[in-house]
Each structure stands twice: as C-alpha cells, then as structure tokens.
Amino acid sequence: MTAEVVTAVPTEHRGIRFALLVGALAVTLVVVVVLSLGLGQYRLAPSEVVGVLLQSVGLDTAWAPAAPTAAGVVLDIRLPRIVLGLLVGAALAVSGVLMQAIFGNPLADAAVVGVSSGAALGAATSLTFGLAVFGMWTTPGFAFIGGLVAVFAVYLISRSGGRTEVVTLLLTGIAVNAIAGAGLAFLTFLGTTATREQIVFWQLGSLNGALWSNIALVAPLIAVGVAIGIAVAGRLDLFALGERTARHLGVRVELLRVVVIVTVALLVCGAVAFAGIIGFVGLVVPHLMRMAIGPAHLPLVIASALGGSLLIVAADLIARTAVPLADLPIGMITSLVGGPFFLWLLLRTRRRAGGWG
Numbered sequence: 001m002t003a004e005v006v007t008a009v010p011t012e013h014r015g016i017r018f019a020l021l022v023g024a025l026a027v028t029l030v031v032v033v034v035l036s037l038g039l040g041q042y043r044l045a046p047s048e049v050v051g052v053l054l055q056s057v058g059l060d061t062a063w064a065p066a067a068p069t070a071a072g073v074v075l076d077i078r079l080p081r082i083v084l085g086l087l088v089g090a091a092l093a094v095s096g097v098l099m100q101a102i103f104g105n106p107l108a109d110a111a112v113v114g115v116s117s118g119a120a121l122g123a124a125t126s127l128t129f130g131l132a133v134f135g136m137w138t139t140p141g142f143a144f145i146g147g148l149v150a151v152f153a154v155y156l157i158s159r160s161g162g163r164t165e166v167v168t169l170l171l172t173g174i175a176v177n178a179i180a181g182a183g184l185a186f187l188t189f190l191g192t193t194a195t196r197e198q199i200v201f202w203q204l205g206s207l208n209g210a211l212w213s214n215i216a217l218v219a220p221l222i223a224v225g226v227a228i229g230i231a232v233a234g235r236l237d238l239f240a241l242g243e244r245t246a247r248h249l250g251v252r253v254e255l256l257r258v259v260v261i262v263t264v265a266l267l268v269c270g271a272v273a274f275a276g277i278i279g280f281v282g283l284v285v286p287h288l289m290r291m292a293i294g295p296a297h298l299p300l301v302i303a304s305a306l307g308g309s310l311l312i313v314a315a316d317l318i319a320r321t322a323v324p325l326a327d328l329p330i331g332m333i334t335s336l337v338g339g340p341f342f343l344w345l346l347l348r349t350r351r352r353a354g355g356w357g
Helices: 002-038 046-056 068-103 115-128 138-158 166-190 193-204 212-231 233-239 243-248 253-275 281-293 297-321 330-352
Strands: none
Touching: 002 046, 002 068, 002 281, 002 297, 046 068, 068 138, 068 212, 068 233, 068 253, 068 281, 068 297, 115 138, 115 166, 115 193, 115 253, 138 166, 138 212, 138 253, 166 193, 193 330, 212 233, 212 253, 212 297, 233 243, 233 253, 233 297, 243 253, 281 297, 281 330, 297 330
16 A cells, blocks of 8 residues: 555656646747737737637627738738747657657757758758649658658667667767758759748748648648657657567567657658758757656657747747847757757766766
C-alpha cells in the first residue's frame, strides 16, 4: 500500500503540472493572438478584434468597428498569417520532440541536424526548375523528399554500435547543412529573379504573404504529423528505456524509428514549404516543456505543440512591430532566443557527461 501511494503521488503532481501548464499556454496563446490581430500599421483594440471575429461567424455585436477595412485587415491579412504561424510552430516543436526521442539525444533538432535545410533545398529545386507546373503538391512533395533524405543521412551516419553519439550527430548536421547551403546557393545562381527572392525567403524565414490556400495545403500535413506523434508517444516512452528493453516489451523498434523519421520529414516539410527555415523552435520548446512537466512523451507532445505555436506567434508579432514599416525575418527572432539557449544546453550536457576533460 505504501509503495502504491509513493509512486502515485509524483504521477498526480505531474498531472497537475501538466494541466496548469497547458491551461497557462492556452490562455497566453489566445491573448497573444488577439493582440497580434490588433497590432500593426492599422491598429485595432482587442474588443474590436473580438467583434470582427464574432461578426465573421454571423454573430452581431456592437464591438465590431464600422469601417469595412478592419474586417479585411483582420480576416484576410493578419489571421492567415497567424494561423500559419500556429501550424508551423506546432509542427517544428513536435518534430523536435520526436527527433530527440528517436535519436535518444537532447541536442537533436530538425534545423540543427539539417532536416530543414534539406527540405528547403528540395522545395527550391522544384521552383528553380519550374516543376511546380505539375500541381500544387509538387513543391511540398520535393520539400518532403529533401527533408527525408537529410534526416535518414544524419541518422545512418551518426549511429554507431546501437547508439547516437552527440559529437557525430552535430558534425553530421553541420555537414548536411553545408551541403544544403551550397545547393541553395547554386540554385540561387541558376534561378530567375523571382525564384531567387523565394530562396532568400526560405533562408530567412517569414510568415509574410500567408494565404488561406497555403494553409489548406499545409494544415492536413501537420495535423497528420501531430496525430502520429500523439499515437506513438506511449511507445516512445518504452523506446527511452533502451532498444533491447523496448523489444522485450513488444515495441517494433525499427518500424517505430522509420515511422518517426517519416513523420518528422512530413512536419518539417509542411513548415518549410511556406514559412522558410525557422531555427531552434524544435530545440528550445521541447526542453522547456520537459523541464516543466517531465519526460513522458504524450503530455510532452501536447505541451510542445502549444508552446511552439506560442513562440512562433509571439516572434511574428515582434517581427511585424519591432521596426516601423518593416517586416523582420522571423528566423532571426527565434535564433536570437535559441542560439544562447543552445550554447547553454551544450555546456550543461558536457558538464553532466563528465566535464571538459
């Protein structure tokens, strides 16, 4: 009886922390979204934003501004951008959780190990050579292939003796990023003025110019990826115990590994295809969530999806409003946050591994 109580109390506490965290993230996300819808060159009060949203679903309210311009700004310009940011943030954060789980390494991230660069290179190839004429799915499809090739390359090269070494992982990621960067530079040289602008856009990352048609294409990809992440969360908990233990507990390790790798490519493809390369989200957010609620993957996937969405929407708000009449690259904002955090994480991991030698 005593043992049951001892083990149940921490679980209950983790459940309470998870509920509080998710509630806080959800409330903060709603507040940031409303603020983001109202701030910009055309400013609206939060009550006016709520009025426009209520009016758009057929509810009459006195809060909505009389000027028809307000509805156009909110519904046609800012809301698609914010919705795309929510999707991209969730995709990158969940991909980070999955990467760290399958590599068994807290430093794994789609951007750090070159998946984002590979996906961007695939998309850039499609546009530079005019392959998009075969349908709207062509460019995302090439991004998917590029991301998949990158993540498999990193996984196969960095894995040795049944383990993934931190140094090899980082060095392989650097190599893949360098190769993808060279490919992007070559395609920039070959492309037209329009394709060059798009390639530069991918390298900087931005939600500017988001359209509802983009969201209609990306949303199913990201929804499927997040759903798969939630579905395999329990098996990832067993996978964390070690591959041999996981096999004894009935986990098909190789199948799980392949499913997770393909899912990561799917999520990153959806994020990169229309938002460009936005780094460090998949590294920073899962770590913050893990520090708050523990390593269990189901709550971690859910909390990270919310945290990633919040980070991207907040970063996009800063990108739109920090400099008057300018739109800063959102990738620059996330890198300013993620770069110092990554250095701290490297130092922390090194110290835990036994110091600097």
